[in-house]
Amino acid sequence: MSDAAIASSSGGFGTGARAVWDVVLPVVVVVAVIIGAWYVACVPMNIKEALTQAERAGAVVEPAGAKERRDMSAVGLALANSAYARDTLNQERPRLPAPHQVGQELWNTTGGMVLNGKAFSKRSLIYHGWVTLSATVLGFAIGTVAGVGLAIGIVHSRVMNMAVMPWAIASQTIPILAIAPMIIVVLNSIGVTGLLPKALISAYLSFFPVAVGMVKGLRSPDNMQLDLLSTYSASQSETFWKLRLPSSMPYFFTSMKIGMAASLVGAIVGELPTGAVRGLGARLLAGSYYGQTVQIWAALFAAAILAAVLVGVIGLLQRMTLKKMGMVH
Amino acid sequence: MAPLDEERMNGVAQDPVIVAEKLDLTFQTNDGAVQALRDVNLTINKGDFVSFIGPSGCGKTTFLRVAAALEHPTGGTLSVNGMTPDEARQQRAYGYVFQAAGLYPWRTIAKNIKLPLEIMGYSKESQQEHLERVLKLVDLEGFGEKFPWQLSGGMQQRASIARALAFDADILLMDEPFGALDEIVRDHLNEQLLALWERTGKTIGFVTHSIPEAVYLSTRIVVMSPRPGRITDVIESTLPRERPLDIRDTPEFLEIAHRVREGLRAGHAYDD
Numbered sequence: 001m002s003d004a005a006i007a008s009s010s011g012g013f014g015t016g017a018r019a020v021w022d023v024v025l026p027v028v029v030v031v032a033v034i035i036g037a038w039y040v041a042c043v044p045m046n047i048k049e050a051l052t053q054a055e056r057a058g059a060v061v062e063p064a065g066a067k068e069r070r071d072m073s074a075v076g077l078a079l080a081n082s083a084y085a086r087d088t089l090n091q092e093r094p095r096l097p098a099p100h101q102v103g104q105e106l107w108n109t110t111g112g113m114v115l116n117g118k119a120f121s122k123r124s125l126i127y128h129g130w131v132t133l134s135a136t137v138l139g140f141a142i143g144t145v146a147g148v149g150l151a152i153g154i155v156h157s158r159v160m161n162m163a164v165m166p167w168a169i170a171s172q173t174i175p176i177l178a179i180a181p182m183i184i185v186v187l188n189s190i191g192v193t194g195l196l197p198k199a200l201i202s203a204y205l206s207f208f209p210v211a212v213g214m215v216k217g218l219r220s221p222d223n224m225q226l227d228l229l230s231t232y233s234a235s236q237s238e239t240f241w242k243l244r245l246p247s248s249m250p251y252f253f254t255s256m257k258i259g260m261a262a263s264l265v266g267a268i269v270g271e272l273p274t275g276a277v278r279g280l281g282a283r284l285l286a287g288s289y290y291g292q293t294v295q296i297w298a299a300l301f302a303a304a305i306l307a308a309v310l311v312g313v314i315g316l317l318q319r320m321t322l323k324k325m326g327m328v329h
Numbered sequence: 330m331a332p333l334d335e336e337r338m339n340g341v342a343q344d345p346v347i348v349a350e351k352l353d354l355t356f357q358t359n360d361g362a363v364q365a366l367r368d369v370n371l372t373i374n375k376g377d378f379v380s381f382i383g384p385s386g387c388g389k390t391t392f393l394r395v396a397a398a399l400e401h402p403t404g405g406t407l408s409v410n411g412m413t414p415d416e417a418r419q420q421r422a423y424g425y426v427f428q429a430a431g432l433y434p435w436r437t438i439a440k441n442i443k444l445p446l447e448i449m450g451y452s453k454e455s456q457q458e459h460l461e462r463v464l465k466l467v468d469l470e471g472f473g474e475k476f477p478w479q480l481s482g483g484m485q486q487r488a489s490i491a492r493a494l495a496f497d498a499d500i501l502l503m504d505e506p507f508g509a510l511d512e513i514v515r516d517h518l519n520e521q522l523l524a525l526w527e528r529t530g531k532t533i534g535f536v537t538h539s540i541p542e543a544v545y546l547s548t549r550i551v552v553m554s555p556r557p558g559r560i561t562d563v564i565e566s567t568l569p570r571e572r573p574l575d576i577r578d579t580p581e582f583l584e585i586a587h588r589v590r591e592g593l594r595a596g597h598a599y600d601d
Contacts, residue, residue, distance in 0.1 A: 224427050225431055227399050230398075231397055231399070231418065232445045233419055234448045246435045249435075326435055326437070327435050
């Protein structure tokens with residue numbers, strides 16, 4: 001990144017464009033390979049259904065009869081009936097939807113709905129994404145504050161280090177799918193509904209990486225640096241503000257990235273036991289109830305894009321903060 | 330005439346600054362007790378430049394750390410300006426320079442040097458005043474706004490010396506400050522350190538592994554040996570205070586270096 005910036009400032013547009021291309025090219029190649037492999041995989045995955053439909057429409061397929069084909073290998077069928085490969089890519093309920101189908105669904109439920117003025121309709125992924133996003137961000141904020149607070153306590157108090165850390169680790173060994181419905185139910189019964197229960201599940205998942213990362217970060221100054229401050233008779237709080245906290249910044253942002261991704265998973269899982277009404281999790285669940293594979297994949301991609309954007313925003317904050325601190329050159 | 334007056338007439342004031350008497354320090358480790366210092370008696374006078382030399386584990390760094398109240402003795406006493414090391418620290422009696430510069434990467438050179446001043450509660454104007462004076466002392470004027478990574482290793486170490494000088498401590502304790510630098514840079518910094526000592530009249534305790542460095546810099550050389558850490562010889566330098574780099578080729582210099590080496594050998598520093 002910084003190399004590219006230097007090249008473009010010193011060598012003019014030609015070298016700058018070239019440096020950018022050097023970064024873009026590998027990305028493009030990897031994406032192309034993934035999409036290519038995806039298309040290839042669609043053929044054997046969907047071939048049985050495609051052949052059944054073609055046979056129903058009167059075409060001759062090899063071998064004839066769904067019963068005969070049932071126990072044959074998908075790859076063998078695909079090779080024997082390569083003429084029907086195209087039909088595997090445009091089914092309504094494919095086992096594995098083709099990339100362009102997922103892309104089309106994504107557009108129809110986002111950009112297309114914006115153009116129709118129905119950006120926040122119940123079928124729009126923008127609407128569902130927003131629901132998930134608000135729970136994710138709220139949960140992440142709670143988790144980060146809790147994680148940082150715990151880390152400060154653990155670093156400064158031996159008792160907390162011994163008493164809290166095992167519980168924090170134990171909390172993460174419980175499968176979130178098992179505990180999420182209980183959190184929802186318990187909070188519901190005391191009248192807490194809506195955003196907060198989901199956010200708390202997000203916080204439950206995101207506090208841990210932040211706490212662990214911050215403990216490591218706050219402990220990152222070596223003995224020599226701590227000795228230096230004791231020769232100034234610095235207090236514990238001065239040591240914290242002037243040495244420990246600034247030293248922990250790279251760790252802080254890295255653990256926030258993990259925390260944010262975990263928070264999104266938490267919000268989606270938190271949407272499942274609520275009856276699948278709103279949010280990307282609801283969209284996933286509804287898709288699987290009705291066999292809408294295209295809808296499932298579109299929701300999955302929406303979640304992935306959301307995660308990428310959120311993690312990217314933290315990355316941007318990281319670069320800006322560390323640059324301002326003078327820690328990236 | 331008392332010996333003290335005699336010294337005064339020669340222009341050397343003999344005020345003891347650091348006095349160690351029967352100093353013992355034993356560390357408890359997993360492998361049992363390690364005697365880092367045993368029965369160490371030493372007086373460092375005001376304006377002295379005292380080097381501590383010896384192999385690893387001889388207690389030279391430990392002695393400096395006891396003087397700086399970073400370690401506490403298990404026997405005997407050590408006083409700094411007539412106080413305990415802890416009290417002396419509260420009085421800002423000494424600045425400490427470590428082997429690595431240890432500058433904060435998120436602070437500019439100027440802000441790094443101001444760090445002790447911030448903690449000790451100097452006013453903004455006073456901080457600036459002190460900063461400008463010590464930058465001049467270590468020859469780093471104009472580098473205040475640079476970040477540490479923009480400076481060479483030698484310049485970073487000079488900045489860390491400036492940081493130790495910033496709050497006007499009369500004693501400078503230096504723990505192998507140039508150990509990580511190459512010989513050419515080290516020569517240059519040795520010259521500068523002598524000039525700085527000459528100008529400021531500080532009392533300096535200096536730990537080193539290098540015989541030429543110890544002989545070149547010091548008014549007194551303390552030779553130590555390990556297991557247990559103890560003093561085997563204290564050598565008064567006969568070299569003049571004015572020391573160009575090529576003084577290291579004179580017979581006088583070589584003779585002192587020889588005596589240091591003999592002292593190390595007597596303490597079995599070259600065994601195993």
